[in-house]
Amino acid sequence: MTGALRVLAVDDEPPALDELAYLLRADDRVASVGTAADATEALRLLRDGHVDVVFLDIRMPGLDGLELARVLAKFANPPLIVFVTAHDDRAVDAFELGAVDYLLKPLHQDRLTETLRRVVAARDVHGGQSQAGAADEEEMIPIELAGRTRMLARSAVRWVEAQGDYARLHTAEDSHLVRVPLSVLEDRWSEAGFVRIHRSYLVSLRLVSELRLTGGGYVVLVDEHELPVSRRHTRELKDRLVRAAKAGWSRAP
Numbered sequence: 001m002t003g004a005l006r007v008l009a010v011d012d013e014p015p016a017l018d019e020l021a022y023l024l025r026a027d028d029r030v031a032s033v034g035t036a037a038d039a040t041e042a043l044r045l046l047r048d049g050h051v052d053v054v055f056l057d058i059r060m061p062g063l064d065g066l067e068l069a070r071v072l073a074k075f076a077n078p079p080l081i082v083f084v085t086a087h088d089d090r091a092v093d094a095f096e097l098g099a100v101d102y103l104l105k106p107l108h109q110d111r112l113t114e115t116l117r118r119v120v121a122a123r124d125v126h127g128g129q130s131q132a133g134a135a136d137e138e139e140m141i142p143i144e145l146a147g148r149t150r151m152l153a154r155s156a157v158r159w160v161e162a163q164g165d166y167a168r169l170h171t172a173e174d175s176h177l178v179r180v181p182l183s184v185l186e187d188r189w190s191e192a193g194f195v196r197i198h199r200s201y202l203v204s205l206r207l208v209s210e211l212r213l214t215g216g217g218y219v220v221l222v223d224e225h226e227l228p229v230s231r232r233h234t235r236e237l238k239d240r241l242v243r244a245a246k247a248g249w250s251r252a253p
Helices: 014-025 039-048 065-072 091-096 109-126 182-192 231-251
Strands: 005-010 030-036 053-057 080-085 101-104 140-145 148-153 159-163 166-170 175-178 194-198 201-204 208-214 217-222 225-228
Touching: 005 014, 005 039, 005 109, 014 030, 014 053, 014 109, 030 039, 039 053, 039 065, 053 065, 065 080, 065 091, 080 109, 091 140, 101 109, 101 140, 140 175, 159 182, 182 194, 182 201, 194 225, 194 231, 201 217, 201 225, 208 231, 217 231
Parallel strands: 005 030, 005 053, 053 080, 080 101
Antiparallel strands: 140 148, 159 166, 159 201, 166 175, 194 201, 208 217, 217 225
16 A cells, blocks of 8 residues: 555564554554564664654563664654553653654554554654644643543643643643643644743643733733733734734635
8 A cells, every 4th residue: 555654563572562563454554564572673673674653662671662762763764653551650751752642551453543543644744745734733642530541632732831840731621730841842832833921831822812911911811711921922922923813814715
């Protein structure tokens, strides 16, 4: 199949590796599946041939999955990464490394199908086949709920609040604390329309309904919540809002 995925699966447990390879080969979007039992073998296979995405176990002897992912990130054309693990305590580390997804064992075909959809979309964006969609590609953030890891869509986040080395993601219904500094999210989400308005706040620009001058300075209104705008960020925010408004007018019929 033209444009289908070339996949490498890496896991030190043979039954888990066989199961993953079987499920991957069952999907029509996958052209080939290579397998490796450790990081050394994986690096040899990656040196000898092109791979679009690596499905990578985290806990392995020697170089573990997170360490291998850091090595792969330094490649001239790094493959996409999907972590596959029986442990849900490294999801934030995976997110910080830019993983496309984070799958928990035992694997299910429907969940893997969704992951492959996201891999294809990400591969097309990074491969230059769909540059216009780069900022729109959905990103999933791992969050902890009642002792389990769940994935939250970035599009559900209304604003982000700094809390030390953590960040609190505010949605329309709730908020979630993640172990990611606000500065990391600012850099990573800028192309998706998130803008810094204060040393403690990052907001989705499209959700700002009002910029208001109060006795204490400027605030923005997001979902009826007033968030402070620092003096140093006021000019840039005004410019961004004006540009966004003009872009909206130009698209109007």
